[in-house]
Amino acid sequence: MDEAIALFVADCSVRLDELESQLLALEREPQGRSALDAVFRAAHTIKGNATVMQHGEVEWFAHVAESVLARLRDGALQADAGLITVLLACCDHLRFLIGLAGMEAEDSPAFADADRARLIGLLVPYLEGEELHALPAPGLAPARAGAACAEECWRLQLRFAPEVLREGMDPVYFLRHLTSLGRIFSLHTCIDDLPEPPVYNPELCYLQFVVLLDTMADKQAIEDVFSFVRDRCDLQLTPPATRVKGYLGRIQALPDDDLHAGEMLMRVGALTPAELDSGLRTQRSESGERKPLGSILVDEGFVPPEVVTAVLQRQDEIKREQVRVSQQLRVSTEQLDGLIASMGVLQRTIEGLCRRDAPVSGGELASLQNEMTKARKCADSLRCSRFGELSRRLHRVVRDTAQELGKHADLRLSGGEILLDRTVVDLLGDALMHLLRNAIDHGLELPDQRQRVGKPAHGTLSVEAREDFGETGDWLVFAVSDDGAGIDCERVRAVAVAQGLLSDTLRPEAHALYPLLFEPGFSTVGTPTHFSGRGVGLDVVRDAVQALGGTLAVSSAPGLGCRFEIRLPAVFPGGRAQLQASAGTQPVV
């Protein structure tokens, strides 16, 4: 990669991290001047970088975001949840664009048209006057692509429910509406299912359709044409080869985040949320061994096999990259200077002793040992990072999940100063994020439900990190608790009985039911949401914690909330001093 581009990508990534965490801070404290200034500065720097690099799309986008921020700074706008959501989405989009800039693919898309069109739509209410005129009209992207042959078209295979005609939802309305997205290249009306009289009922729909659509629109936009009739229509959407190539490019450009395959496919536009839900339902309904989601999505015709393959490969790459990054340390100069100073003292002392003829006294040895211990502590600390570094990720996940589910949640973190091995930080972060999502989705009640039972509308989640160095060994403890409804034991019991995990005649105590929550595939929710129920459950968290030699426990009080506790050994099975206590205590070896 060109060195300048590498620098651009690296610098923008740091600015985007800053932008994101300051936006979250701004939402918590809308009047906070320093957060707003920091947000503004970050956006401005990204724009400046993009100008220098002549990256028009990033520049343009950062400029639009900056315009909104300027109105915010001038007091013309309020930093409410809606605006912060839009700005966070802009932040994600910029991350995506900057990721693309770092790619060497020769035909990387100039911009992700679908995301762009959607974001412009979201930004419009916050802009005014000339800024507004400078924007391209929303919905500009969908247009005919000028397909010259069938291979360049989207293929839509449609089967409507027989009752649609009687219900006033004639397929022809929806088919005609497709022309708002582009041009119908061809339409094949299939009459194979049209029965002969007397089976033929003139009021039922028997026709199926295969449409080739010449359009620039994305999958979601095409699916949206049928949203009104979605549960009355089987829709199979096959992208043209050029589009598939675009997905493959975008998959490569995805940030190195830990994402599920379904989320990755949605991010690149190859899968819609409705399709994901349908795939997850299929996965759930199967008895016996679960098929991987990817192959279900291929079987149902939602995603071309090569796209699923690319996502799986990218996931492997991301894992490898994470390992590589975890092997490279970003060290603060302060830490490094401490180590260098300590080594300097040691060297000078030893040199002094060598030059001298007199024997070494006990006091001198003790001070030498003291300095050595200090140096060792410094060196050990280089491997570690503060628990508080996870703060941005945890706040973001709480914010986004609560927002999407219509709930209010505040997150409190404590123990940010605790040091832990860098290789553990990511795994621990994933586990905590999962527990927080789970707590918001299953634990916290909706604001009006909370108020009805006399709780504040805002739920409180907390993540406490602490050291527990005692007789049972040295542990680091991470507790995730919420003040939601607690675990519904009756529901857990009913689901366990239904899944054959528990005999109907047994009435175990609450604490004996809790371990069932960690059974693979166990879920008390009927339909999966975007957050929980992704085919990954608490069993995944438990497995991850166990792989680190730790334990996961849960306790709950009905009506008052739930608490998950992760305990990790301060010394890992590997023998190396991987975890260590915070400054001031002796390193654990």
Place this chain on the structure above:
Amino acid sequence: MLVQPMIVPEELTVHHVRTLAPRLIEAARSGERLNLDLSAVSHIDTAGIQLLLTVRREANSALTQLEFANPSAVVSEMVSFYQLDGLLQAHAPLLPV
């Protein structure tokens, strides 16, 4: 031989096909030449198209010589939207007259 055309009424839609279908299907199965005049049709929907398809298929299997005559603009447009242009073309069944 001049065939008396059968006039298809204005509404060829889901609300009317139930009453129209038996009459048209019976005529299509008669084996006698059938001329369906579509000039009066001012509304047609997918149910209407399905009925025309059924009538065409019944006529073919009963060796009835069927002609859809004078299709109104809405009928032609609908047939052409569904890319079923063959439906209206008077392809005579293989019948010794």
